[in-house]
Every structure is written in structure tokens, then in C-alpha cells.
Amino acid sequence: VTVLPATEVEVSGIRFLARYRLAGSEEEARLLVEQILVEETIEFPRAYLPPGNIEATVVGRLEEFRRLPDGRHEALVSYAWEDAGRELPQLLNVLFGNVSLIPGVRLEDIVLPQPLMGSLPGPRFGREGLRRRTEAYGRPLLATALKPLGLTATALADLARDFVRGGIDIVKDDHGLADQPIARFRERVARVAEAVAEENLRQGRHALYCPNVTAPADEVLVRAELAKELGAGGLLLAPALTGFDFLRLLAADERLQLPVLAHPAFMGAFLTHADSGIAHRLLLGKLMRLIGADAVIYPNLGGRFSFRPEDCREIVRGTEEPLADVPPIFPMPGGGMTLERVPGLVAFYGSDVVLLIGGGLFATGDVRDGVERFRQLALSVSSEATGKE
Amino acid sequence: VTVLPATEVEVSGIRFLARYRLAGSEEEARLLVEQILVEETIEFPRAYLPPGNIEATVVGRLEEFRRLPDGRHEALVSYAWEDAGRELPQLLNVLFGNVSLIPGVRLEDIVLPQPLMGSLPGPRFGREGLRRRTEAYGRPLLATALKPLGLTATALADLARDFVRGGIDIVKDDHGLADQPIARFRERVARVAEAVAEENLRQGRHALYCPNVTAPADEVLVRAELAKELGAGGLLLAPALTGFDFLRLLAADERLQLPVLAHPAFMGAFLTHADSGIAHRLLLGKLMRLIGADAVIYPNLGGRFSFRPEDCREIVRGTEEPLADVPPIFPMPGGGMTLERVPGLVAFYGSDVVLLIGGGLFATGDVRDGVERFRQLALSVSSEATGKE
Numbered sequence: 001v002t003v004l005p006a007t008e009v010e011v012s013g014i015r016f017l018a019r020y021r022l023a024g025s026e027e028e029a030r031l032l033v034e035q036i037l038v039e040e041t042i043e044f045p046r047a048y049l050p051p052g053n054i055e056a057t058v059v060g061r062l063e064e065f066r067r068l069p070d071g072r073h074e075a076l077v078s079y080a081w082e083d084a085g086r087e088l089p090q091l092l093n094v095l096f097g098n099v100s101l102i103p104g105v106r107l108e109d110i111v112l113p114q115p116l117m118g119s120l121p122g123p124r125f126g127r128e129g130l131r132r133r134t135e136a137y138g139r140p141l142l143a144t145a146l147k148p149l150g151l152t153a154t155a156l157a158d159l160a161r162d163f164v165r166g167g168i169d170i171v172k173d174d175h176g177l178a179d180q181p182i183a184r185f186r187e188r189v190a191r192v193a194e195a196v197a198e199e200n201l202r203q204g205r206h207a208l209y210c211p212n213v214t215a216p217a218d219e220v221l222v223r224a225e226l227a228k229e230l231g232a233g234g235l236l237l238a239p240a241l242t243g244f245d246f247l248r249l250l251a252a253d254e255r256l257q258l259p260v261l262a263h264p265a266f267m268g269a270f271l272t273h274a275d276s277g278i279a280h281r282l283l284l285g286k287l288m289r290l291i292g293a294d295a296v297i298y299p300n301l302g303g304r305f306s307f308r309p310e311d312c313r314e315i316v317r318g319t320e321e322p323l324a325d326v327p328p329i330f331p332m333p334g335g336g337m338t339l340e341r342v343p344g345l346v347a348f349y350g351s352d353v354v355l356l357i358g359g360g361l362f363a364t365g366d367v368r369d370g371v372e373r374f375r376q377l378a379l380s381v382s383s384e385a386t387g388k389e
Numbered sequence: 390v391t392v393l394p395a396t397e398v399e400v401s402g403i404r405f406l407a408r409y410r411l412a413g414s415e416e417e418a419r420l421l422v423e424q425i426l427v428e429e430t431i432e433f434p435r436a437y438l439p440p441g442n443i444e445a446t447v448v449g450r451l452e453e454f455r456r457l458p459d460g461r462h463e464a465l466v467s468y469a470w471e472d473a474g475r476e477l478p479q480l481l482n483v484l485f486g487n488v489s490l491i492p493g494v495r496l497e498d499i500v501l502p503q504p505l506m507g508s509l510p511g512p513r514f515g516r517e518g519l520r521r522r523t524e525a526y527g528r529p530l531l532a533t534a535l536k537p538l539g540l541t542a543t544a545l546a547d548l549a550r551d552f553v554r555g556g557i558d559i560v561k562d563d564h565g566l567a568d569q570p571i572a573r574f575r576e577r578v579a580r581v582a583e584a585v586a587e588e589n590l591r592q593g594r595h596a597l598y599c600p601n602v603t604a605p606a607d608e609v610l611v612r613a614e615l616a617k618e619l620g621a622g623g624l625l626l627a628p629a630l631t632g633f634d635f636l637r638l639l640a641a642d643e644r645l646q647l648p649v650l651a652h653p654a655f656m657g658a659f660l661t662h663a664d665s666g667i668a669h670r671l672l673l674g675k676l677m678r679l680i681g682a683d684a685v686i687y688p689n690l691g692g693r694f695s696f697r698p699e700d701c702r703e704i705v706r707g708t709e710e711p712l713a714d715v716p717p718i719f720p721m722p723g724g725g726m727t728l729e730r731v732p733g734l735v736a737f738y739g740s741d742v743v744l745l746i747g748g749g750l751f752a753t754g755d756v757r758d759g760v761e762r763f764r765q766l767a768l769s770v771s772s773e774a775t776g777k778e
């Protein structure tokens with residue numbers, strides 16, 4: 001009994017998969033599964049559906065349900081790819097839209113079929129492309145950030161010069177440098193890009209300067225194009241601040257063709273609780289990679305944040321696990337790293353990593369010494385680790 | 390000892406305030422505070438700052454620190470408005486960017502001075518404007534959603550007709566209707582807008598149709614303009630899926646001049662844990678209001694989600710508390726509401742609310758009966774609640 005007309009939905013039968021981890025008892029977990037199947041698709045009582053195939057096609061389908069060793073449960077759910085279409089926001093909505101509001105559900109992994117993979121650009125450069133651009137082979141790439149907020153564009157450009165001279169491969173803006181009255185975008189990018197280009201030429205280096213284009217929605221592309229025009233070698237974006245889809249746009253842009261570093265600012269709410277949010281490996285690894293990041297920044301274990309070794313290992317896994325023809329991207333651990341920790345970092349990550357040290361380079365009293373030590377430490381350790389490349 | 394040049398930052402002295410709730414012991418809370426002050430601004434060791442005033446101006450400042458009755462602590466922090474500038478993503482970054490990655494910190498409230506308030510449009514319509522547009526005075530507004538995903542545009546248009554005939558004030562797309570192969574945007578919006586316009590004319594009603602413009606970054610404004618052109622009376626956006634700044638853009642757009650409903654999809658990670666994320670009142674109330682929503686949708690207490698009565702009360706507070714000259718907006722509780730719950734909803738919210746019932750309208754077997762009962766229930770209860778308007 002309903003006034004809704006009989007409906008036959010045309011779908012291809014191609015489906016995508018999402019794995020959810022569920023808290024609570026088996027009974028509670030099964031209730032959560034039913035919520036997922038319905039909330040992420042029809043948001044409508046099954047009982048009131050019209051005759052036809054909406055339930056068989058549009059509604060999520062439970063493919064597997066199992067108890068995990070820790071007592072939690074896990075559900076593998078499939079959705080018609082047509083539920084999401086070829087749009088990232090709607091894909092994220094199906095995966096974790098309404099369900100983000102339900103405690104006890106964590107999105108663990110996804111498997112996307114070709115129609116969805118084809119709508120995500122993946123990294124334009126990836127590990128190999130970034131190595132080629134920086135001519136850095138068989139060792140970790142070295143990165144640092146221009147900061148603190150408050151320095152003039154000239155002072156930042158001078159810093160960038162020291163960084164390039166000392167052998168830094170990637171000089172990025174601190175993600176707190178936007179276009180504030182105390183940190184104007186155009187002047188900063190112009191001066192720093194010029195300094196990096198000059199110093200690259202003088203020293204025979206190939207450092208990339210990646211300015212921060214995290215900006216209002218009507219400004220992200222404007223700044224990215226301006227950055228390119230002013231000589232930037234890459235871009236930095238915090239996708240949770242701009243919307244994830246801007247990462248896709250930047251990566252796919254044929255006029256830009258620049259590597260993109262993804263920054264986790266404002267993304268932490270997805271990551272700070274074991275029973276909710278999105279798994280580290282998926283969010284910071286696989287998703288950032290699929291959406292188009294060439295390297296993903298995150299707070300390393302033992303820094304000022306709270307990522308555990310296993311979280312970092314899982315992120316690395318997400319950056320490099322086989323994923324159709326999507327190339328691996330670089331993990332870029334940072335967040336309070338110090339020079340003393342470089343040997344440990346290389347031991348942990350091997351050479352397929354971008355090491356990001358910011359303030360720690362100033363610890364020796366002279367930033368040029370800091371950079372030099374950073375380089376020596378990273379290179380000596382990684383040359384010992386033969387067979388890694 | 391550092392190579393950084395002495396730096397004097399020019400700032401106005403105008404500051405904005407953020408109140409954070411902190412988990413753990415007093416000592417742990419004080420460590421969290423120091424992280425906040427530094428992480429959200431310079432991200433740089435204080436000890437290595439150059440001579441000058443960066444520490445006094447750019448770094449966050451602890452204004453108050455106190456123990457809460459529940460044993461947690463609370464810190465009131467101020468920042469120079471210039472740290473954020475006039476850009477919403479950078480404002481969110483200062484308030485909760487890196488700190489989102491630190492467990493135990495919850496952003497509770499903010500106070501913005503004029504330079505920041507002036508950069509946020511606030512609601513163009515608010516409660517009063519929405520009442521004027523729908524000619525609905527002295528009672529709750531009635532809203533429902535077009536769904537389920539899978540219905541044809543024609544079926545959705547027929548549904549919309551029934552809704553308007555029965556007295557629904559706001560007919561919105563389900564936020565799961567985007568531009569998928571099974572739910573094309575243009576055809577749906579054209580047909581539904583036409584149906585709503587016809588039925589408004591025929592019945593002397595003033596219902597608004599609010600299509601979902603949650604879309605890829607390069608499509609949000611395109612769809613909003615198309616929606617306007619096709620006769621939409623408002624817009625629906627899930628800001629966490631698109632980036633919050635698109636809410637600002639839609640609200641501020643002079644060509645659009647349409648009410649905007651904010652939907653919480655993908656926003657839940659901020660809300661599901663008491664010790665992290667952003668307080669309900671701030672995120673769903675004050676922030677959505679400042680950024681430009683005219684009504685904010687959220688899962689009501691006792692529905693399919695888990696908001697508690699106090700969470701809902703706090704959201705209402707955020708929608709209406711004095712806030713410079715920013716008008717109050719409507720709370721729009723939904724999420725599994727049924728007709729039986731209407732009296733309780735009106736008792737809880739009074740008449741300054743948009744009641745959102747979706748699937749529940751189909752429970753009587755005929756959606757036209759469901760709408761009629763929805764209307765009678767909402768009106769009879771609210772006419773008893775005299776003095777509310």
C-alpha cells in the first residue's frame with residue numbers, strides 16, 4: 001500500500017565494495033549493518049518501497065559479515081556504482097555520509113570498479129614522477145616547510161634559498177600560510193619561486209617549491225594557476241579544508257600538471273577514534289592516492305601528535321598496495337620531527353618516503369647546518385640500507 | 390641563535406576567541422593548550438623564533454584556563470584575526486586544523502570580531518525570511534524529502550505535487566540524489582520545479598523546492614544557477630562533502646538569492662565523540678549560521694541516529710543565540726521521524742522549527758494522507774502552544 005509507482009531501475013550490475021568495522025555485540029553490529037545499507041542509499045523504509053527492483057539494485061547489499069578476533073564485527077557491503085555515479089562527493093556520501101553520524105561504524109576499506117576508478121584521476125606523478133622531477137633516486141626525498149607565519153616574503157625566500165642550497169628536494173609552504181594580511185600569497189609565491197629557481201640553477205639542483213593553495217572555493221584554482229605562472233614546482237592542499245574534490249581538480253588539471261601534496265589539517269576527526277571515522281590506510285593512503293595526491297603528509301609516530309606505529313605502517317600500505325594501474329605515492333611523515341629521529345625514520349620507512357622536518361632544522365642554531373645534517377643523516381643511513389631500492 | 394631575521398609583524402590587535410574543552414589531567418590539559426597555541430599558528434618551536442614580535446602577535450594566547458565540574462578542563466584561546474585573514478578555510482584551519490589530529494581536544498565555541506564576521510555572509514533569509522517566502526507564520530514549517538533514490542523524475546515530480554497539495558512548505562531533494570545515472574539533476578529539477586510551481590499556483594501555496602547541489606567542486610555553482618533558472622525556491626548542500634566554503638559562496642551569491650539548507654552528511658566524525666571534534670551547538674548551530682545556512686538539518690533525538698536531547702537543545706541555541714546582527718536560522722530535525730512523534734517534536738522545539746519527515750509520511754499507506762496528518766498534527770499542537778510566536 002503506497003502511491004509510489006512501480007519502478008524498474010536500470011543498472012549495470014557493476015558494484016563497488018565498502019568494508020565497515022562495527023562496534024558492539026553481534027546484534028548491535030547487525031543493526032548497524034541494516035542502517036548502513038539503507039542510510040547510504042535510499043534513506044527510506046524498505047517496507048514502503050514501490051514494486052520493482054529498487055531494493056534489489058539501489059539499496060546496499062550485505063556481502064559478508066564476520067566476527068573479528070577483537071570481538072568487533074566487520075561487514076562487507078556492496079553498492080551499485082550508479083548509486084555514486086562519477087562524482088566524488090556522492091561517492092563519499094554513499095561510503096560514509098549519513099553513517100558518519102552513527103557512532104560505532106568505521107569505514108575500513110573500499111574496492112572500486114572501473115566506472116568509479118575512471119572518474120578519479122589518481123596521482124599524475126606518484127613516487128616515480130616525483131623522483132624524476134627532483135632527480136632524487138635510491139634515497140628518501142627531503143622536504144621542509146617555510147615558516148613560521150609572520151616572516152616576510154623576503155625572509156621566506158631567503159630561507160628557501162638555504163633549503164635548496166643544502167639539498168632539500170621539496171620546499172613547501174607551511175599549510176598555515178594562506179593569503180592573510182601577514183602572509184600574502186602572490187608576493188610570497190613570486191619571491192620564493194624565484195629564489196628556488198635561482199638556487200636550483202646555481203647549484204644544479206631540482207628542488208620543487210609547493211605553495212599552499214588551500215583557499216576559498218572560488219580561489220583554489222585561481223591560486224593554483226597563479227602559482228604555476230609564478231614558477232611553483234608543485235602544490236600543497238589541505239583537502240578537508242577545501243573539500244576533497246579540489247584535490248581531484250588540481251590533480252586532473254591539464255594546464256597545471258603539477259605534483260600535489262595533501263595535508264591532513266581538519267581531517268583529524270576521522271582519525272582520532274578507533275570505533276568511528278575512516279581507517280588511516282584508507283583515508284590517508286588509498287583515498288588521497290585515488291583522488292590525486294602524489295604525496296600525503298601526516299603526523300609521524302612519536303611526534304607532536306598521536307599516530308601509532310601501526311597507523312603509519314597502514315598509511316604506507318595504502319600508498320603502495322596494488323591498486324589497478326594507480327601508481328604508488330609517497331608517504332610524507334612530519335609533525336615535530338627532529339634530526340635525531342632521521343635514522344629511525346629511515347629504518348622504519350626505508351627510502352620510499354619523503355622526510356619532512358620543519359622547525360627541527362633550526363635546532364643546530366643555523367638552519368644551513370640543520371639542512372646539511374638532515375641530508376647527511378638521511379643519505380648515510382639510506383646508503384647503508386642497500387637493496388631497499 | 391638562528392638565521393631568521395628580526396621580524397616585526399603588523400597586526401591590528403583585534404583578536405578572535407576559541408574555547409576548547411580538554412580531556413585528561415590538569416597537566417595533560419596544559420600540554421594540550423600549549424600544542425593548540427603553537428600548532429594552530431606558527432607550527433614552529435617558540436625557542437627558534439627570530440627576535441621581534443611573532444610570539445606576541447601571531448602565536449595563540451591563553452586567556453583563561455579552568456577546571457570544569459566534570460573534571461575536564463577548558464581553555465579560552467585568542468588569536469590575531471590576521472592569522473586567519475578573511476578566508477573561511479584558513480579560519481577553520483586556525484580554529485581546528487592540526488588540532489583535529491590531537492585526541493582530547495574539542496572545539497566548543499568561538500567569538501569572531503568584525504573583520505571576520507564581515508567575511509562570512511550569514512543567512513540571507515534566516516527564520517524570518519523563510520517564513521516570508523513560504524508565508525508560514527506562527528507555526529512550525531513542514532518539510533519533506535523527495536526519495537527514494539531510484540524513482541524517475543516523473544515519479545518524484547508527482548510526489549512533489551502531493552506534498553505541496555497537502556501543505557508541505559519545503560520540498561527538498563534527498564541529499565543522496567545528485568546527478569547519478571539513476572537520478573539526473575537537470576531532468577529531476579526541471580520536472581519537480583515545474584510541478585511545485587503549478588501546484589503552488591493551483592492551491593495558492595508557497596512551497597519551496599530545494600534541489601541538492603552537493604556536487605564536484607567545478608559543478609556546485611553550475612548546478613545552483615541551473616536550479617535557479619529551472620525554478621528552484623532554495624538549495625540543499627552538504628558542506629562537509631563539498632567543503633564548507635561552498636555554503637558561503639551559495640549564500641553570498643547575488644545572482645542566486647536563494648535560501649540554503651545545510652545537510653550534515655560526512656560531518657559526523659566531528660560529532661560522535663564527546664572528547665574530540667566540534668560541539669553540536671557550534672558546528673551545526675553557530676558555524677552553519679555564520680557561513681550562510683538558513684536552516685540546518687540534523688538527526689533528531691530518538692530517530693535512527695544518536696543525538697541526545699541536550700545535543701539538539703544546544704543546536705537550537707546555536708541557531709538563535711544573539712550573534713551580532715546575524716539573524717536566527719531554523720533548526721531542521723529529521724532522520725527517521727514518524728508522524729507519531731510530531732506532538733513531541735512541537736513540544737520540544739516550539740514553533741520555530743522546520744519539521745522534516747521523509748519516509749514516515751508513507752506509513753499510512755497513502756502519502757497524501759500522511760502529509761495531511763503531518764499538517765494537522767503540527768498545526769493543532771502548535772496552535773495549543775500559544776504565546777510561542
